[in-house]
Amino acid sequence: MDPLDDAALDQLFRTARTHNHWLDKPVTDETIRKIYDTMKFGPTSANTTPARFVFVRSETAKARLRTALAPGNVEKTMSAPLTVIIAYDLRFYEKLPKLFPHSPAMRDLFAANPQLVETTARRNSSLQGAYFMIAARAMGLDCGPLSGFDNAKVDEIFFAAGRECEGCDQEFFPEGHVRSNFLCNLGYGDPAKLFPRSPRLEFAEACTFL
Amino acid sequence: MDPLDDAALDQLFRTARTHNHWLDKPVTDETIRKIYDTMKFGPTSANTTPARFVFVRSETAKARLRTALAPGNVEKTMSAPLTVIIAYDLRFYEKLPKLFPHSPAMRDLFAANPQLVETTARRNSSLQGAYFMIAARAMGLDCGPLSGFDNAKVDEIFFAAGRECEGCDQEFFPEGHVRSNFLCNLGYGDPAKLFPRSPRLEFAEACTFL
Numbered sequence: 001m002d003p004l005d006d007a008a009l010d011q012l013f014r015t016a017r018t019h020n021h022w023l024d025k026p027v028t029d030e031t032i033r034k035i036y037d038t039m040k041f042g043p044t045s046a047n048t049t050p051a052r053f054v055f056v057r058s059e060t061a062k063a064r065l066r067t068a069l070a071p072g073n074v075e076k077t078m079s080a081p082l083t084v085i086i087a088y089d090l091r092f093y094e095k096l097p098k099l100f101p102h103s104p105a106m107r108d109l110f111a112a113n114p115q116l117v118e119t120t121a122r123r124n125s126s127l128q129g130a131y132f133m134i135a136a137r138a139m140g141l142d143c144g145p146l147s148g149f150d151n152a153k154v155d156e157i158f159f160a161a162g163r164e165c166e167g168c169d170q171e172f173f174p175e176g177h178v179r180s181n182f183l184c185n186l187g188y189g190d191p192a193k194l195f196p197r198s199p200r201l202e203f204a205e206a207c208t209f210l
Numbered sequence: 211m212d213p214l215d216d217a218a219l220d221q222l223f224r225t226a227r228t229h230n231h232w233l234d235k236p237v238t239d240e241t242i243r244k245i246y247d248t249m250k251f252g253p254t255s256a257n258t259t260p261a262r263f264v265f266v267r268s269e270t271a272k273a274r275l276r277t278a279l280a281p282g283n284v285e286k287t288m289s290a291p292l293t294v295i296i297a298y299d300l301r302f303y304e305k306l307p308k309l310f311p312h313s314p315a316m317r318d319l320f321a322a323n324p325q326l327v328e329t330t331a332r333r334n335s336s337l338q339g340a341y342f343m344i345a346a347r348a349m350g351l352d353c354g355p356l357s358g359f360d361n362a363k364v365d366e367i368f369f370a371a372g373r374e375c376e377g378c379d380q381e382f383f384p385e386g387h388v389r390s391n392f393l394c395n396l397g398y399g400d401p402a403k404l405f406p407r408s409p410r411l412e413f414a415e416a417c418t419f420l
Contacts, residue, residue, distance in 0.1 A: 003348065003349045004349075009345075012214075012222075013341070018253045032419075038222075041407075043343065049410060049411055049416070052417070054417075054418055054420055055417065098409055099409060126336035127337075127339065128340075130337040131344070133252075133253070134341070135219075135222075139214075143253065146255075147330070147333065182333065198312075201259055203243055206246070207262070207265065210268060210270075
């Protein structure tokens with residue numbers, strides 16, 4: 001496999017930026033589905049794929065999300081075409097008979113070990129959140145991830161009890177076993193409103209060969 | 211920004227696979243540095259970039275790693291050209307004066323809140339681990355991530371006390387504040403040895419619009 005060209009590396013990483021100001025251009029359902037149908041193939045531990053994605057777009061849902069945001073994150077989130085709640089399902093293991101069919105014991109291993117479930121769900125939903133953002137950039141979108149919000153409040157508002165789950169054939173919302181990980185605003189960023197990029201660690205500050 | 215073409219989406223996600231069998235082709239230092247210099251731009255909370263990467267390549271280091279692996283992960287790891295320990299530094303905030311220079315208060319906010327440090331380090335080093343894998347695939351490499359190992363043992367062996375840190379100008383190893391997150395074997399995978407890909411969740415099983 002050849003390396004991707006410079007333009008692709010730039011679009012995914014090198015010149016891509018976190019955006020806080022958005023052009024007046026909507027994000028279509030079709031684009032969201034394309035992102036999911038790309039990022040879903042990213043690797044997770046025992047193919048657990050514990051991430052769940054809530055696409056907050058309606059005014060009503062945005063207003064509910066607003067109450068959980070840190071003050072500095074309100075404006076950028078309310079003005080974004082769409083905000084994704086990257087969440088994780090603590091009962092992800094119930095889907096392992098489908099996702100990991102060659103090893104039926106895996107479901108029971110997780111079911112018997114809540115600490116392993118928690119660690120696995122957090123780590124792998126974070127991986128999947130990263131896959132989501134890179135896939136969104138691959139589709140030409142910009143991302144504005146943030147963790148400055150009240151996770152417990154988001155969980156209470158969006159995941160706690162009896163909520164309708166539009167388009168879901170699996171009722172994971174009503175039972176309160178989904179937890180928020182982080183948020184990501186999504187849209188087409190306004191490059192004119194970017195501030196200069198902050199530094200990164202040099203190779204030798206973050207890496208070593210042994 | 212236009213979407214990347216199908217070949218790029220395939221290479222990064224759609225036809226990329228987790229590999230357990232490796233071609234006899236080394237991974238050069240130059241390639242590793244290119245991957246780091248690409249993935250380092252991926253977004254993290256307050257630009258904290260808490261991930262640290264140990265590239266385990268020498269026979270000695272591989273032999274030490276072996277003792278911490280789950281039995282099912284020994285062969286694929288020992289035969290990989292290189293294994294990356296994706297770790298996180300619990301004192302990442304000491305680098306914020308460099309990484310987040312416009313807000314000196316951020317360092318103190320983290321320094322005063324160990325729970326926030328732990329959550330931030332785990333979440334963001336997982337994001338960075340995902341960026342690393344996608345950047346590796348972008349360079350034409352294959353990945354074999356795994357979490358079936360004894361984290362405490364890896365931390366004891368590689369991060370606990372007085373270890374030499376080759377090429378590091380920041381002595382983060384000796385003080386015991388670096389923890390392993392997950393491992394990733396790296397190399398050029400043998401496509402002939404892949405098993406069929408496992409299923410993924412449908413959009414409606416993992417996603418909802420609100």
